[in-house]
Amino acid sequence: MAVVGWLRSAPFVGAEQHVAAFRQGLSDKGFIEGQNVTVEYRSAEGHHGRLASLATELVQRKVNAIFCDNIAALAAKEATASIPIVFAGGGDAVKEGLVASLNRPGGNVTGVNFFTGAIGTKRLALLHQIAPNATKIAVLLQPNTPQTDAERQELEAAAESTGQPLLVMQVNDVQEIESAITALVERGAGALLVGSGPFLYSNRNIIIELASRHALPSSYTARQAAEDGGLISYGTDLTDALRQGGNYVGRVLNGEKAADLPVMRSTKFELVINLKTAKALGLQISPDVLALADEVIE
Secondary structure, three states: OEEEEEEEOOOOOOOHHHHHHHHHHHHHOOOOEOOOEEEEEEEOOOOHHHHHHHHHHHHHOOOOEEEEOHHHHHHHHHHOOOOOEEEEEOOOOOOOOOOOOOOOOOOOEEEEEEOHHHOHHHHHHHHHHHOOOOOOEEEEEOOOOHHHHHHHHHHHHHHHHHOOOEEEEEOOOHHHHHHHHHHHHHOOOOEEEEOOOHHHHHOHHHHHHHHHHOOOOEEEOOHHHHHOOOOEEEEEOHHHHHHHHHHHHHHHHOOOOHHHOOOEEEOOEEEEEEHHHHHHHOOOOOHHHHHHOOEEEO
């Protein structure tokens, strides 16, 4: 039976839809977990220092392939140059050193790239349109990742060009989230933009509850956040990206080489607006903004 290691930098709790999508992608290529493939799940639970040892553990387990997010992929690449690695994540895979190029990855790494960190300007503009009375916008980011660094630079450049004050705070532990949002509100934040990355995605429901408690209009990259009660989401379809990642793992298990599989790029972005949440916040969404939405939750 083939064995796949799934190395994740953030918890699997909160990512159940991603797990289901990955399994669907495997199934599309003929691999059913528990029947002809075993998946070994490993999570650093947000502590990136653990990734190296977890990656080494999977290599010693002699897995046939490793699936991971961009952050975990860097540790996996350090641990092995022979076991195929498939990633699904935001950021720039070339700049981060995962692949030589998107069309010709080379080496043992390929995957699915969704550029969630590169849409900060659009997300900031949308949040300002929806919550024009917010004089200060809070930004919650996961620290110490190439994706987050690029995202912060884009957001700060966009804010500077429009004169929009930003209050940026980084969180890397679930216990820090509540105190961070409370501190941002005390500093005058009138809206919240939640950054990209697996840690913030896994903890989206905690953030959504706190945003509701403090009456903060909030923006997210994943549509699941808007479905779970966040005000708006704008980003690529992460569930489809994880399905495509599972598909690539299946192709590798069927004998294709990672070096020959070009990195897939998610280029479709979708805007989801939760009108129920808008009503609870006392917000009137303009018809112009509603017309831009791919989905409106009522």
